[in-house]
Amino acid sequence: MSGRLRDSDWFGPFLVTVLAVVTVTAFSPSFLSPFNVQILLLAISVNAMVAFSQMIIIAIGQMNLSVGAIGGLAAIAFGGMMEVWGLPWPLAAIVALCIGLLAGLANGVLVAMTGISAFIITLASLSIYKGINLGITEAQPFYAIPQAVKSIGNDTMLGPLPWLVLPCILVAVGLWYALERLSIGRAVLAVGGNAHAAELSGISVRRVTMIAHAVSGFLAALAGIMLVARLQIGQPTIGDDWLILSFAAPVIGGAVLSGGRISVAGTFFGVALVAIFTQVLVLFDIDPFLVQIVLGALILWAVGINRYREVRARRQLGVAAP
C-alpha cells in the first residue's frame, strides 16, 4: 500500500501542500484564519477549473492555448447577457457554458479533421475568441452583475467554505469518475497513452479528440463565469493570465505532456500549492512578481521529473519516447 501511495502522482504534491501549510502557519498563524482560508479557497476553486480545462487536453497528448480566450469570451458573454439582454443569471450561465463548449468543439473538430497540430489551431482560435471578446466589449467591462451572482462568488456556505468550492468539487469528482470509470474517460487516457494502439483497438481518436476539446472549452467557460462571480464584474481581461497556470498545475500534479498520464487530485494540489505560494508572497510583503518566476521554474522541474519517469517506463514498452 505504501508503495502504491508513493508511486501515485498526487501524493507528492499533497505532502508538499501540507508541509507548506504547516510551515507558513508556523510563521504566520493568521494564515489559517477563516477569512484567509476563504480567500484561498476562492482562488483555488477558480484556478482548479482552469487547470482542469487544460488537464483534459494534456491527457490526450495535446495542448489548448485558447483556454484563457474561451474563458474570457464566456465571462463577457455571461456578463453581457445579463446586463444588455436582462437574462436571468442561470440562463445566462447556461448559454455562456454552451458558448464555451462550442468554442472547444470547434478546436477539436479542426484538430481532428485536418490533422494540423493543436498548437497552431488553438493559437489561431485564441486570437479569434479573444478578438470576438474585445470586439464585443471594446475593452469595457460589464458592471451590472446581479447580487445573487456576486454572493455566490464571494460568500461562504459553510464555515469558511465558499459557494464556489461546490462547482470545483463537483467537476473534480466528475472528471475523476469519468477518467476512472467511464468508457469515454478511459478512451481519452488510451489515446493519450498510445494513440496507435487505441486506434487499432477500434477507438476513434478523432471522436475522442473532439470530445476532449469540447469538455476543455466547457470547463474554461465555467472558470470564466466563476471568476465573474468572484470579481463581481464581467471583465474582458479574464483569461489573459491563464496560460502558464493551466500548464503548471497539471504538470506539478504529475502530468506528462505526451499524454496518457494525468491526475485530478495531483492537479488540484498543484493549484493549491500555487495559490498558497501566491498568498505567502502577499503575506510576507515579497514582490508578487516572483510568482511568474517560480511558476516557470516549477514547470521546468516538474516536467523534467515526469519525463524521466515516463521515458524509463516507455523504453520498456517499445513505444518511442516522443
Place this chain on the structure above:
Amino acid sequence: MAKNDGGRGARISPVRVLLSNEFGLIVLIILFAVIFASVSPAFLSKFSLYALGRTAAVNIMIGFSMMVVIVTGGLNLAVGAIGVGAAMTGGLLMEAFGWPWPLAIAGGLAVGAALGAINGVLIVRSGLHSFIITLATMSIFFGVMIFLTQAQSFRGISPAFTGFGRSKLFDVLSPLLLVSVAVGLLLSVLFRLTALGRELLATGANERAAELSGIRAHRMITVCHVLSGVLAAVAGLMLVARTGAAIPSMAGQLGQDWLLPAFLGPVLGGTLLTGGRLSVLGTFLGSFLVTMLTTGLLLMQVGAFWVQTWLGLLLLFAVLVDMARRSFLSRRKLA
C-alpha cells in the same frame, strides 16, 4: 532571398513561380493595397505608408525571430518575453546608467542572445520539447524582468535613438524598415550561402540524418535559439526607438501578444512548421501583408478590437491552405 531549392542548375518553371508562396503574397499585397486605397484614399498617403512600413518593420523582426526556430523544428514561445527583456535592458542602460545608445543596444542584444542561449541549452540538455521549455522560460524571463524593473517604464531614452526611430526617409520610408530589410538580407545569406545555415536547415529537416552526416545537431539547435533571441531583441529595441520609451507591457502579459504575429509571418511565408524549409522573403512579405491588413482594416473602421479576430482567422486559413497546397504539389511531384 530565394527558397532553399538546391543548385543553380534548376530550371525555374513558370508554374513553380506562379504557385510559389512569395508570388502569391506579392499578388495579395497588391490586391489588398488596391482594395484599401479605393475604399479609403488616405491609405496611400505618405504618412500612412510611412507608419505602415514602420509597424511592419517590428512585425517582420518578430516573424524572423520565430522563423529561425521553426526551421529547426522547434518553437520559441518566449519571443515576446525576450524582446521585452532586451528592450528594458536597453532602456535601463540608457536612462539609469547613461550609456550612449549604441552601447545600450549592444547590451540589449547581448541579453537577447543570452536568454536565447538559456533556452537552447535547456532544450538540448533536457531532451524536452521546446514548447514546454519556452513556455516555462517565457514566464521566468518575464518575471525576472518585471522583478528587476518593478514594472516601471524607462522614458529617458536617448533622443538620438528615438530620433532614428521616428525619422523619415523621403517622407515615406522608415529607417526601421530598412533595418528589417537588412536583417532579412543577412538571414538570406545565412541560410543560403553559409555552412552554418545549411546545417541548420538539415538539422530541421531530419535531425538523425543530419547528425549521421557529421553535423553537430545539438549545437545547431542552441545556435538557432540564440539567433532567435537576438532577433527578438532587435524587435524590442525597435519598439523602444519608435515609441520613445521602454514599457514592460509592450508585448502584453508574458510577452504573449507577440505570439500571433510571430507565427503568422513565417506560416504565410511558407516556412514549414515541421522544419527544414524556410523562406526569408516569404516571412518578410507575410509579416508585411499582415501589417497591411491590420492597418487597412483599421482604416476601414473595422475597429481596433476586431482586428485580432481577423488575424486569427487568417492564421487558420493560411495553415489550411498551406496544407492543401502542399498535398497538391506533392501529388504532382512539384515540391
Place this chain on the structure above:
Amino acid sequence: MTATPLFVAEGITKSFPGVIALDEVRLSLEAGSIHALLGENGAGKSTLIKAMTGVHPLDSGRMLLDGIEYRPKVTREATSRGIGVVHQERNLVPRFSIAENIFLERLGGAPLRRVVHEKLIADAREWLDVLEIDADPSLPVERLSVARMQLVEIARALSLGSRLLLLDEPTASLTSHETDALFRILRRLRDDGTGLMFVSHKLEEVQEICDGVTVLRDGRNACESRALAGLGRQDIVRLMIGRSEIIPDWEARDRSDRETVLELENVSTPLGHKGVDLAVHAGEIVGLYGLVGAGRSELAKCILGKYPINEGRVSIRGEPVEITSVADAVRRHRIGYVSEDRKNEGLVLMHSVLDNVGAPIWRRLANRFGLLGDGTVRAHTLPFIEKLEVRTPSLAQSVGNLSGGNQQKVSVAKWLAAETAILIVDEPSVGIDIKTKAYLHELIRELSDGGIALILITSDMPEMIALADRIVVMNDYRVTGEIANTRQYDAMSEQIMALIQG
C-alpha cells in the same frame, strides 16, 4: 482425411514503385500447427504479414480462411475474421492495467458506458489462467517485463477470437527462460486448435517449436509450407540465403600487409558488445556477417561515434583515438556511414540532391567568413554525382522523389565527396533493383582499389562473398570468428554457417 487448411495464400503478388515485394508467393497453414515464416531482411515477410492483416491490398493472388475467400480491406476485418497479430513493437497503453489492455476494444463503443474494473479483472484472470500467466490483472502494463507484455498481447488476440495468431519476432527481447515459458503456451494453443505463424530470425527456436516452414527469398518462395522435420539448420540457412546471382569473377585479394587503418581491440560497448577485435587495412573490404540482431549496425554506430565505447581501444592508423561524437568521426577521422535505413538516417528526403551530397563537407568548403555558395558545393560534388550516374532531372530535385537505387547512390556519393577514408556500408542492396545492386558492387570494389578501408555489413551471402576480402562473423554482439575469402563458395558457406551458431 485431409482437413481444409486454416489459411491458404496463392499467387500473392504485391509491388511498390521500383520493387516487387512479393512474387507469386504461396503458403498453407493448418489449424493446430505452428508454421515458421523465414527470410532475410527485404525477403518480403513483413509485406506478407501486412497483406494478411489487411494493411496492404494485393496486386494479384488470393487468400482463403477455412476455404472461404478472404480479402480484407481494413485491419478490423482481419480481426473479425479471426486473425490476430502480435507485432514486434508493443501496442499497449502503458498506464492501463493488464485487464484493460486485453479488453481495449471495449472502449470503442458508447462513451458513457461504465467501465467496471472488477469485471475486467475477473474476465482477464480467465485468459491469464488459460495462458498460465501468473500476474495480477490489475497491474499497470508498464510495470511488466517485455515477456509478460507480449503475453498480454497474445491474451488480447485470443480474447478477440483469433484462430490464426501471427507472432512477429516474439522472442527478440526475451531471455531463454521466458522463451521456454512462451513456447509452452504456444504449444498449448496449438494443441487447442489455434494456427500460429511464427516469424523469427532465431533458427534454433524455429527448429524447436515449429512444425512447418515457408522460406521467402527476394519476394519469392524459396520453399513452401514444408515440414520442418528432416531439415537441418544448414538446409534452412541455405534456403534463406541461397545463390541467386552470378558472383563476379574478381580475383581474391589479400590486403593484410597494408597499413592498418582502423583497429578495434577488445572493445566493449554499452549496447552489449564484448571483446570485439576488428582490423581493417587500407584498400581492404572487411565484411561483417551475421543474422539480424547480431549487433553489426550497432557496432558501426559505435565506431561512428554515435554511441560510446566502454572498454578496449580504437586506433586509427596506429594512433589510439577517442571518438566523442559523430561530427568528430566524420570531420576529424574521415569516417563515413552508409546507413541501412537510408530514408530516415541516410538522407534528408525533403532536401535536394545537391544539399544531401554536400552535407558532410559544408564546413570544410566554407571560406574564412563561413560563406559557401552553391557553385562551390556543386563543383565539389558534381563529379561524384556524375560518376555514380545518379539519375535525376536536376541537382535541385528533392531526394525523396528519386528511385530507391538512385537514393542509395546519393547516400554513397555524399561520402565520396567527403573523401572518406574509412567507409562503413550497411546493407547497401536492400530494396534496390538488380542493376543498381551490381553497379554498387562494382563501385565498392573500385573504392577499395582506390585505397579506402571499407567495412561491409550485409546479410546477403553472395554479396558478402563477392566483395569481402575477409569475413568477420558476428553473433549476439560478439565476434565469433573470421575467415579469409578464398572464393571457394561452398567451403566458405559451411565455415560461415558454423561460425554463425556462435
